Amino acid sequence: MRGFKRDTGHPVRKQVESLLRASADGILPIVRAGDPVLRERTEPYHGQLGDLLDAFLDAMRRTMLDAPGVGLAANQVGVALQIAVIWDPGGPKNDPRERPALPHRTIINPAYEHVSSPDTGELEVRSFHEGCLSVPGYQAEVARMRAVRLRCLDEAGAAIDEVLVGWPARIVQHETDHVGGGLYLDKADLRSLATNEWLASH
Numbered sequence: 001m002r003g004f005k006r007d008t009g010h011p012v013r014k015q016v017e018s019l020l021r022a023s024a025d026g027i028l029p030i031v032r033a034g035d036p037v038l039r040e041r042t043e044p045y046h047g048q049l050g051d052l053l054d055a056f057l058d059a060m061r062r063t064m065l066d067a068p069g070v071g072l073a074a075n076q077v078g079v080a081l082q083i084a085v086i087w088d089p090g091g092p093k094n095d096p097r098e099r100p101a102l103p104h105r106t107i108i109n110p111a112y113e114h115v116s117s118p119d120t121g122e123l124e125v126r127s128f129h130e131g132c133l134s135v136p137g138y139q140a141e142v143a144r145m146r147a148v149r150l151r152c153l154d155e156a157g158a159a160i161d162e163v164l165v166g167w168p169a170r171i172v173q174h175e176t177d178h179v180g181g182g183l184y185l186d187k188a189d190l191r192s193l194a195t196n197e198w199l200a201s202h
Contacts, residue, residue, distance in 0.1 A: 003157020004047035012048050016056050016079060026062040028077040033135045033183060035078070042073075042080045042179045044109045045153075049081075057106055057155055060085045069133045070102070071171045073178035076134050082109045084175040088167060097128050098146075098166025107160070110152035110176045114145040115163055129192070129199060130174060130184045137196055140188035144173050 019028055031037060049056055056079075064072040064085055074083040084107050091099030117124050124146040129139040148169045152160050164172055174184055 003153070004045070004053075006047045006050045010048040012043075012079060012081060013050065013052060016049055016052050019077065019079070020052070020055055020059060023059060026059050027066050028059050028063045030063065030067065030072075030076055030133050031078050033132075033185075035134075037075050037078050037080055038134060038178070038183060039181045040075070040080055041181045042075050042082045045081050045083055053155065057083075057085060061087070061104060064133075067133045069131075071175040072133060073175050075178060082179045083107075084110065084179060086168075086171050086175060088171060091167070095167075097126075097170075100166065100168065102168045102171065106155040107150070107172065107175065108153040108155065108157075110150060110172065110179065112148040112150050112172055112176050115147050115149045117147045117165060118163060119165075126170075127189075128170070129194070130170070130188070131196065132174070132184050135183065135185065138193055139196060139199055140185065140190060140194070141192035142170075142184055142188045144170050144187070148172060150176075 060072050063077060070088040071084060071086040074081045086102060086107060087104045088099060088102040090101035114123060116122055125143050126146045127141050127143045130142045131139040147163060147165045149163050150172050154160055
């Protein structure tokens with residue numbers, strides 16, 4: 001049994017029902033920068049989707065992988081709830097971004113705080129290029145904390161409280177910013193903005 005109360009009369013349920021019906025292949029349309037839903041503070045999730053939650057999360061994961069990306073927030077598919085899915089296949093061991101494999105996870109009502117890196121005991125900032133599925137084709141450098149403490153709920157309503165380091169911490173910061181109405185461009189060094197094609201060739 002889920003740890004969420006069921007609020008099946010909430011209007012967002014009908015919105016998600018319509019989205020799922022319209023996506024026969026399970027892929028949802030991703031909204032682009034400029035859509036007001038990306039700038040609205042989303043509503044904490046407390047069971048508004050009832051038994052639709054699993055289907056919605058599955059569609060979000062399919063959409064993220066199809067894009068492809070390593071994170072997707074609900075408002076990126078037009079649903080103003082504090083829900084995101086994250087995943088990363090990982091990178092080589094010597095990748096300076098520190099990209100261990102990150103299994104598929106759901107983060108609900110996420111919040112993070114900056115913490116000292118467990119291995120150094122220092123508050124550390126790292127700058128790397130980031131992209132966003134709602135701002136396709138471009139990346140820019142963003143300075144973010146190397147380590148964060150994540151507090152959220154999983155899809156069963158169980159509490160999560162853990163420290164993440166490296167690229168997983170960056171993904172969590174990026175997606176949590178989304179549900180707060182932010183885009184990575186708000187924190188980026190816009191002078192570093194480049195197309196994906198340019199970055200791939202340099």
